[in-house]
Amino acid sequence: MQTEENRKIACKxxxxxxxxxxxxxxSAIKAARRYNVTGWVRNEYDGSVTVFxxxxxxxxxxxxxxCYKGPPSAHIVNVDVNRTAYTGxxxxxxxxx
Numbered sequence: 001m002q003t004e005e006n007r008k009i010a011c012k013x014x015x016x017x018x019x020x021x022x023x024x025x026x027s028a029i030k031a032a033r034r035y036n037v038t039g040w041v042r043n044e045y046d047g048s049v050t051v052f053x054x055x056x057x058x059x060x061x062x063x064x065x066x067c068y069k070g071p072p073s074a075h076i077v078n079v080d081v082n083r084t085a086y087t088g089x090x091x092x093x094x095x096x097x
Contacts, residue, residue, distance in 0.1 A: 008086040010039075010054035013067055017077035019049045025095050027071035032093035035063040040096035053093070054086050 015024070020043050028041040028051060037055035044050055053063055068079050 007057050008055065009057045009060050010084045010086045011060060011064065012082045012084055013051040013064065014048055014080045015051065015067055015070065015076060016048045018075040019070060020047055022073040023071050024049050024074055029093055031063060031066045035059040037063045038090035038093050040094055042096040054090065
């Protein structure tokens with residue numbers, strides 16, 4: 001039997017492609033709220049977007065699936081997902097600078 005803590009996971013995700021200038025960060029906030037995950041999203045200098053998210057395993061997995069599509073005007077060419085330890089540090093999902 002899994003405890004509630006065992007169901008919690010965290011991921012750092014790097015998304016490459018046409019992901020800046022297409023509303024990716026704000027769409028990610030909406031998706032994170034829909035899937036009830038917390039963390040942050042930020043643009044990187046190399047043109048990619050990085051996301052840190054955490055929450056229940058099922059919701060995080062659904063949010064990761066969304067990251068492979070992004071908003072309608074994005075064109076995703078690569079998604080790198082790295083699972084990390086759940087921190088419980090975040091209470092919401094926001095844009096990081």
